[in-house]
Amino acid sequence: MPEILIVDDEPRIAEPLMFALEREHFGVAHVTLAEQALAALRQENFSLVVLDVGLPDVNGFEVLKELRRFSEVPVLFLTARQDEVDRILGLELGGDDYVTKPFSPREVVARIRAILKRLQGAPSAPTGKKTWELDETGARILFRGQPLALTRSEFRILAALVQRPGQVFSRAQLLDVCDNDEDSFERSVDSHIKTLRAKLRPLGGDSLIATRRGLGYYLETESP
Incomplete structure (x- = not known):
């Protein structure tokens, strides 16, 4: 219930x-x-x-x-x-x-x-497909086989998290990763994280981007 x-x-x-x-x-x-x-x-x-x-x-x-x-x-x-x-x-x-x-x-x-x-109704992970697929050359990230529509800063932040799952990144570190003049404040990172979670929510992956209170963000690994 x-x-x-x-x-x-x-x-x-x-x-x-x-x-x-x-x-x-x-x-x-x-x-x-x-x-x-x-x-x-x-x-x-x-x-x-x-x-x-x-x-x-x-x-x-x-x-x-x-x-x-x-x-x-x-x-x-x-x-x-x-x-x-x-x-x-x-x-x-x-x-x-x-x-x-x-x-x-x-x-x-x-x-x-x-x-x-x-x-x-959010789809579960398709059998036989990786959770995350990072295509750095094409600046693409796939989640459970589905390509994500990402801005440049969103791609850079998520790519950093995907490459080092479990590692906590501070807002300052993720701001450096963005390397974008439009992202001049650490709160810009919070905004990008919220948008990434929103884009992952229909695929059931929003909770994988986790917050370590007072420290920053990290990527959870899915339970088997």
Whole structure:
């Protein structure tokens, strides 16, 4: 049974949504603060997080930034903000969908089902094919036999990780690897990593680019 974590401090929002999810046979947990949410997500494996942007202690986007340091659990934002900039920001940070208030609990449940169905449908590794194939001459990287559409900086970062799986690269090291005038800040590396994870997610490989908190990024090897 999928377990959903709702992070919202408004009972009039959370309670109808909890009821709708339980009626559809989801397991549901509810917290009202960002600190509680992050603690729960470190301790338990949830299938999806419904995250309010306007929490009383920490902005929901900041919560997602911290969450993405240790988990790729899908996130559905709830917000009263209509601004398109907020929508773009939420999705670029690694959010999976976005619903503005007021909303129908049935609509949110349908969106949750769609996200989970999409993730469950991610293809597994084809038999007999390597996980990673690096073609430096053609500046291409294939994941599970599928070529990835990469920018120059994304290719250079991922190539460095693929060539040394398990080695932790600092942001400064990956910035040097980019060798691109447009990438002048270490946070540019974070942006490229998020985009790489997003491109790998449909193939089920987003979690292989892991974060070592306070140190940098490294490539996980797949379990046999």
